[in-house]
Amino acid sequence: MDEQLIFRYEIDGSNFTSAGEASVSVKKKLRQLGFAPEIIRRVSIAMYEGEINMVIHAHGGKAEVVVKNDRIEIILDDHGPGIPNIDLAMQEGFSTAPDNIRSLGFGAGMGLPNMKRYTDTMAIQTELGVGTRITMTVNI
Amino acid sequence: MKIKEIVRLLEADVLTCENLLDSDVYSACGSDMMSDVLAFVKDQGVLLTGLLNQQVVRTAEMMDMRCIVFVRNKRPGQEVLSLAEENGIVLLATAERMYEACGRLYTAGLIGGCTKPANTD
Ligand SMILES: Nc1ncnc2c1ncn2[C@@H]1O[C@H](COP(=O)(O)OP(=O)(O)OP(=O)(O)O)[C@@H](O)[C@H]1O
Numbered sequence: 360m361d362e363q364l365i366f367r368y369e370i371d372g373s374n375f376t377s378a379g380e381a382s383v384s385v386k387k388k389l390r391q392l393g394f395a396p397e398i399i400r401r402v403s404i405a406m407y408e409g410e411i412n413m414v415i416h417a418h419g420g421k422a423e424v425v426v427k428n429d430r431i432e433i434i435l436d437d438h439g440p441g442i443p444n445i446d447l448a449m450q451e452g453f454s455t456a457p458d459n460i461r462s463l464g465f466g467a468g469m470g471l472p473n474m475k476r477y478t479d480t481m482a483i484q485t486e487l488g489v490g491t492r493i494t495m496t497v498n499i
Numbered sequence: 500m501k502i503k504e505i506v507r508l509l510e511a512d513v514l515t516c517e518n519l520l521d522s523d524v525y526s527a528c529g530s531d532m533m534s535d536v537l538a539f540v541k542d543q544g545v546l547l548t549g550l551l552n553q554q555v556v557r558t559a560e561m562m563d564m565r566c567i568v569f570v571r572n573k574r575p576g577q578e579v580l581s582l583a584e585e586n587g588i589v590l591l592a593t594a595e596r597m598y599e600a601c602g603r604l605y606t607a608g609l610i611g612g613c614t615k616p617a618n619t620d
Pocket residue numbers: 408412413416417437439440441442448449453454455456464465466467468469470471472491534535
């Protein structure tokens with residue numbers, strides 16, 4: 360059995376002002392654990408984008424960060440509307456965010472591509488009307 | 500460039516973390532889209548923005564940026580100030596517009612998306 364540490368968060372989908380809190384907390388924990396700044400940055404940015412997506416597109420959800428011997432896993436689970444077309448959603452610039460979200464600084468359509476760029480693996484499972492589960496790993 | 504030099508160039512007010520004005524920053528980025536900041540920035544150090552919400556501070560924290568400049572005389576609320584104070588991020592407010600503020604810093608040697616130290620004097 361791998362030794363592992365697990366951090367769990369409930370992401371509140373009703374409150375945009377708190378969006379990103381879980382990722383800030385993960386960043387602090389990874390710092391305490393002594394990981395290299397580049398690893399910490401990659402994990403926390405990827406999680407931050409995913410966390411914001413859960414708040415603006417999916418009414419919140421659950422996040423789990425698992426620190427293993429050789430990698431850090433980020434698992435984001437929501438019961439939102441699901442993603443109809445993953446290939447389209449992964450394209451830079453594609454966004455369904457409404458104007459009020461854009462005026463808050465999100466909705467550039469860069470979140471999912473950023474998540475892919477900053478992680479070593481990323482998998483999206485999604486079902487319309489049921490929810491979305493995104494699993495990412497960063498090797499350490 | 501030291502953060503206090505940015506304060507001087509932009510005639511900015513210091514809103515948080517006055518104790519960190521001697522810190523060095525090497526580059527900057529101006530944007531109102533946080534995911535663009537998260538996509539392209541590398542060791543920027545300074546974020547110039549017209550947005551005032553808590554995600555601006557969290558975005559800077561994610562990118563290890565040490566300083567945020569609010570342009571066009573905008574002032575953030577108490578929650579934003581507290582969050583920045585907690586995370587050791589210097590918040591500045593300037594009357595300059597985005598374009599002018601970026602231009603002043605760039606002309607003074609604060610470069611864009613690069614990790615190389617800028618020549619300060
Ligand atoms: N958890 C999710 N549930 C449902 N739809 C999602 C979810 N995450 C992303 N999407 C859809 O995929 C699109 C692209 O997401 P992406 O994060 O790349 O961009 P964005 O969130 O719209 O803007 P940005 O991330 O630049 O602020 C979204 O606009 C949305 O339609």
